Amino acid sequence: MNHHFKNYVEFNKKCASEQGISWPVKTNYNGCIDRDKAWALDELCGSNGRPTYWLSDLGMDEKCLALVNERRRVTGQSVLIKKALSPAWQDFIKAAIIDQIFIRKNKAGHVAMSIIRPIRVIATCALEVEPWDLTQEHIALAQAVALESQSSGQLARLVTAVVRNIIDLNFLTDRAPLLSKLLNSPLSRSARKPLPGDMRQKLAQRKAAEKLPERRAFWELVRIVFTEKPLTFYDELRFAQLKILVLCGLRIGEVPYIPVDWMRTYHYLDKKGRPAGEAGGFSDSIALRYFVEKRELSDEEGSLLYPDIQHIPRMFEESVREILGHISTLTAPLRARLKQQMEQGRLLTDYRLDKLVPVYELFPYLTGNPFIYVDSEQSVLTERYRRTYDIEVLEEIKRRQSARAQHNGKIRPQVHRYFYNLNLGNNSILKFRDATGQPCKPDYSNGYFLVSEVESYIRQHLPAKLSDLTMLRTTTGKIATHEMLFLAPKRSLLEGRNGGICDLTRYIGIGTVTAGDLQMNLYDRHIDGATIFQRYGQTDEDRKLTINSHTFRHLQNSELFRLGVADTIITKRFGRRSVTQSYVYDHRSLAEELQAIELPEAAQAVLGENSSMVLAMINSGKISGSLVDEFKKIQRKLGDQAAFEFLAAEADGFHTTPYGFCMNSFMVNPCPKHLECYSGCRHLSSSTLPNHRDNLARLQDQFMIAVRQIESRPSNSIGRDNQLQHAKSRLTNIQQILSSEPGSKPFADGEDLSTPLEEPPDIFYE
Template sequence: MTSAFDQFIEDGKVLAGRHGLSWDAPYDPHTGAIPKTHWWDLGTAAGKVERSRKLISTFAANYAAVAAVGSVTGRDCSGVMTPAWISFFKATALHDLFVKGRTPANFTNNISDSLRILAICAGDTPPPLLSASIVSAAYNAALIASPSAKRASTLKALIANWLDGTGIADQRPLAQYCTPDPSNTLALEREKRIETTLRRQVDSKRPDALRSDLSQVHYAEKLPNEAALAELIRIVFSASPHTFSDLIRFHQARILLATGFRVGELVSLPSNCLIVEQPAPTNPRLFGPLTPIVMLRHYAEKQMPAGRGFELVEAIQHVPPLLVPTVMSTVSTVLRATEPLRRLAMAQRATGSLFPDLQPEALISWTEAYTRASGMMQVTVSEIPQSLKDAYREAYDVVALNAIRQHQARALVSSSVSPRVRDYFRRVEIDRQGRSLLRDSEGSEFLLEKRERLAGRTPFVRVGELEEYIREALPTKLPELRLSRSDRGKIGLEDRLFLYPGRAVAEAKHDAIIDIERYFSVQYASTADLEQQLGGIGGGRLFQRYGDSDDERGHKINPHSLRHLQNTELFSRGVADTVISKRFNRKDTDQSYVYDHRKLAEHLEEMEPEKARLAKTMLGPKAREAFDLIRGGRITGPVVSTFQRIQREEGDEAAFEFLNAEAGALHFTPYGFCLNSFAASPCVKHLECFNRCSHLVRTDAPEEQKNLTDLSRRYEIHIERLRTKPSKAPNYITQLAHAEERLAGVKAALAQAPGPPVFPEGSSLHAEVGRAR
């Protein structure tokens, strides 16, 4: 063993002890499974509280990895890592988390699987003694272990960083041997996928490609689709949410539109996020009170230095005055709606019980137990009146919720219990291997057969037993009572702004009402949920539920694209890059330009601000449009040549005056833009531009493309008719030649890209007609 390897392991042991992790965790040597009590929860160790825990629960590779290694090496291999590799595996996890300062997910989602493949491929060979053949075999196994070949690219990176870069490997550099086997067709195919992905990533970081179209947007695919954005705005500001969870999601989207937060920053907003300052005016009698300054306190991502100081770093974003009403009303609405959930979460933390208002030995009716465990308010066969549902969903107020509760309490006197209650406790009995949760009024076991009638009896449930069942059988519904660390102290569930009932799928699926005052499961919003609601596969779920047409129901938006959009709009409005970078919690201005997707015309204006301001004040609408086309090099012609000559000789002001006078004559036709001026005389060949007129220039207007396509189709039909019915008339050949010539011109126009003349070698039809006179 090398001293570098020994030191790496010793440092790992120190890090494990410092963060409360047991280094010598026991495991099954045959399966690699670690006992649950000894699992490493990397998120908890780092102070990062997440619903999806990042765990090390086994020292074995998965079946696909073992099969891939066997396929490459041609031998049966154990899926469990050897002790030396287990030590290296644990030390790498700790160094990645606490030295490199990366997230727990980086190890569990990226490094872990690739490192397991390398370990089982190496077998008894320890990390320092790795050879080129082992690395090559592991790389090829990683290539075929997953369709995306992501594990292979990660394997190459971890060898370069953790074995070559740290000096642990004796025969370094080893990363150079991460190459596909020429005889393995599948490995070669997966290698091509890696190359394609790398090429795409490199291309996205290159300088801007040349853009010939003034309206061309830089990396437009990173901006939200306009129709989808308009539909999202309509939904979250106009539609009525059908469920409590959708109410929270609507307001999340409103804040996202107003701030451009990262999704993680949005869902982690604290309940005290709103900051309102009343500045004192210098002379209140003269100027009156100043407008309040409104800011949003949030936890900024990507702020932690290496070594992980704190998990959550507080930051402030100012809210523009135009958006203050939206932001303030959104925050106040969410705080009011989630107040019952917040109170319950606080009580759960204080008592350690899921039902803090009840004693563990207390007996409650099975209908109340059903509501507290599932959240469902309807416990009888008597349906909740639609009027009560509508009253509650109008404002999601607890007063209306109490009216529904009273309705069901009255219905219990005259109606039977809903079959769903009976079915629920039947499933509980199955989960408990035949042991019923139900008790009689004395606390004895209450056995209820499948079709047995109650006959006036009322089953009860002991609170402590119900809570024990929930903790064992429903772990994904448990409220997250772990505390997150921040630079201002501990952050609990009750300190979050966006709360909703956990896994309340019955709201949307069965039009159910959830009792948010009694349902034990309180959860905070997650990034995965919002991404799925706005941009899920096949369309965002909010669009599917609230869209008015099939097209609208198919929309989807990447939430992060709204950050790109706001960044671009701020640049378009002339906001300084330093201000934009500060708004989005960036450490320098470079990243703000990565998010800049302005059109070419806007970039040109930024490069010549004085000329842009003069054009804005002097030019009329048509002249301004012509100026943009000229400046982008999209049109040429006599007027353009004269404009450019005046601009060179007499300056911008004289050139703009000329363009104002001539621009009225420059005009758009149904088939493109005409460069000639008809101020003196009209064109008698008007609308025959496609007959090889040198003044015709295509634009990017959709209507223009449609007009040319329709015209081409009509000419084709006309020519086909002439050919199917030939004639000996003297004008037949002339008519056919005329139609074919026009069709060729139309097709040439269709094939031409916007910008350059369609017929650069053509003639001026206007000039020819003038000479004919």
């Protein structure tokens, strides 16, 4: 074992012990961990709310294993099945978690998605090799498999980041560094994230367009959430959350923590004290109160939610009011029960602890199913409730069930089956009792349960149904979970996947809808019906779609820039700390950026369309050259009007060539060095357009080959020396262009090659 690896694990094991974390974690053959033994990453981070991210699997990555098996089939090797990783790999994953959370202070989501999974991918591709024996071949395979698994390249980049920032940085392998040669490989280049400065090949092409939502997926999602009828109560909540994501551009983790008291109203007066609407403005506006991510503060107990507001544009006010108002009405019964549970510290708040309750009467409280007795109208009532989720329908069901109880109605078999399974092996905890309270044999029709024993049973054996009663800590104090807007039944399988409905007025397990649930419903295609597209898509192609909700934020940010909204307002709207962050989300095309530049009225009167675009590029600093220098010189000496007239006449002096921009006019004579700008012409201005860089790189390779071939053939011929000198000078010029700053003139002091060549004297004339 590599001693660096041993020290890394031992140090983090000691850190875990100091934090009271049990290091040994028992897994089954597949590597799965029981929920009661799994690490709740959110709790380790001190995060607010219900745990979303868990260390629940220390086995091979299933999706990547399938791709590895495809390669093994091709080579005639046996297929592997998913199994637990070796103890060394498990220790490595746990050590990385402790290091990331307690040393580097990273969040649970980052650890789960950017650390744990990439390590599992590497371990899957390494097969039986231990972490300290990894080679570059293992990493190359992991990158290739990750790239094939996730075509966007994100997983491959995460694999590279783990190798660079954890494995190589801590010298955990005997062959470190593993990335010394891989960084220049074609794979690493293909998986490289486009840099912010990467330019577009066309004026209409958007910058970093891969960060915007895929057009078909976006409009299909809009169609679904705004026109389809939700099939379940859970989907009703998800649709509302997705509408808010589209309209407001919030982060996916911010929507679940919108408080029920979300609206803030502002009134505006003119200088005379009258409503501003009477003077042509707006008399009032509303803002959305929420807790912004990436601005949380921390103390010794963990993170603190940071409250903020987002002003709602007038065009969206009515929609936002309607969406959130509807959800507030739907979740009111859940909110009332959750508040009672928190105030009383109880679960079954409708009963005293010493109350004896008929077994069947507890069925709706534990399962959410309102139908205890057989009802011929069950399907009709279920459909009526799903149309509006009106609580009055639940009250009608309750009245009909009470009437059947009074007339000795037939109890549904599902009720008997549920309590039969519930009581297996737990007689000492949950006893059947008779009407006097004495223990008796199981009697599902006439037996009773003591409420205190039922609550004890739930706490010990049904922890997934316990309500979220933890107070959320914010920078302004604590806020109770029942003050959140998006509340839902917890683990109500009947409502979620068994085709029934949940009685929101009686079900005891209540919590917030997590960001993880919404993420799974947008792009987890591994389970049939898991995504909203699979459940509501109209065609097979629609049902295969997925989407990343964060792209909505990029889209709205870009549209606000395109419409001329100030960067300070955009920054404030999205809860950011600096204007610089807003420009990272700016994906306007070059044409849209130039269109947003406001030109002086004098220029608009003089310049045509092409000349105006050149002026916009000059003002934005995107081009330079002799034409630009002359324009600025005239502007300084003679003023704007003269400079605009000069530009109107000479704007044709801006050309794009295969190697950069040419800043010279050729209205009289053509360029004598046409397409040989790299010969050292002073008018050439470098660019970062991909096609320009590719052309130069291709020429560089050709001249390098030419130089090597000439030098490999010794000769005393004068022609050879001339050829070699010509090739070397061109190669030097091309390298100078590639290394120059975008927009600069690589040959500022070079010759003016646009000047017509002097013609040799005619031998027939003196």
